[in-house]
Amino acid sequence: MPQAGPRVSALVVARNEAARLPACLASLRPADEIVVVLDRSTDASADIARAEGARLLEGGWELEGERRNAGIAACSGDWILEVDADERVPPALWADIRALTARSAHGFHRVRIDNYVGERLILHGWGGSFGTTLKPILFRKGAKHWRGQRVHPGLDWIGTEGERLTAHGIRHEVDRDISDMLRRLDRYSSAKAADLLASGRIGSLPDNVRRCLSRIFLCYVRRRGYREGGWGLLIALCAGLFPLLSHLKARLEPERHRPAPP
Structure with missing residues (x-):
């Protein structure tokens, strides 16, 4: 229900997320508007968004940054909360968002993310x-403003960063199980390989081996993944393998991952 104070738009960018979209959109009802961007979706996602009363933007975007920028442009609120279809915003966090946007003089704020694999909350080791x-x-x-890349695009900001919202977190159902996590690694590394080939800079094998090892150390030791037992080790291995697999796909299978000309 719309409220007094700055208007807050909730933005969801998705592709074929009919299974997850209903719960996500239900958690966004406290927003002043909901904007859903569907990228080449062929399932019932559009009907689900319309039934929830969301503003719908459908199209086809090759780059993640482009489709997210299109969604931001479609929002009319003073503030935007940008979430994914596998995320849920609890009521307590909405109260924090309303209070913060009413007083903030900053350009953006970071929000706590609670990552779940299945029903297991994993607090440590992400990165x-x-x-x-x-x-x-x-x-x-x-x-x-998102930059033009296929996976984990960079960001450009206007304004300063303000306080972080950490009292309550967004529920992020990041993976269903271990197999889902490994499929995500494969999907992300293929998209990153396309970005590397498009840039013409795929790097060297020794550099990416070093990146692999340093990321494993970062996630498992410095970010205390060891506290999660085998789950922390698995996450650290996936984080480390991401740049190495991306490099190897770009180097060994360029014909499979080279982006098509526009």
Whole structure:
């Protein structure tokens, strides 16, 4: 239900997420508007978004950054909360968002992310482009611009970063199980290989081996993945393998991953 104070738009960018979209959109009802961007979706996602009363933008975008920028442009709120279809925003966090946007003089804020694999909450060890526990997803309209990449595109900001919302977190159902996590690694590394080939800079094997090892150390030791037992080790291995697999796919199978000319 719309409320007094700055208007907040909730933005969801998805592709064939009919199974997850209903719960996501239900959690966004406290927003002043919901905008859903569907990228080449062929399932019932559009009907689900319309039934929820969302503003719908359908199209086909090769780059993740492009489709996210299109969604941001479609939002009319003073502030935007950008979430994915596998994320749920609890009511307590909405109360924090309303209070913060009413007083903030900053351009953007990071929000706590609670990552679940199945029904297991995993608090430690995320990082290395394979997961995070804080994301800059609450921002003023016009403050955030995504760069043109296929996976984990960079960000350009206007304005300063404000306090972080950490009292309550977004529930992120990041993977259903171990097999789902490995499929995500395969999907991400293929998209990253296309980005590397498009840039003409795929790097060297020794450099990417070093990146692999440093990310494993970062996630398992410095970010305390060891506290999660075998799950922490698995996440660290996936985070480390991401740049190495991306490099190897670009180097060994360029014909499979080279992006088509526009």
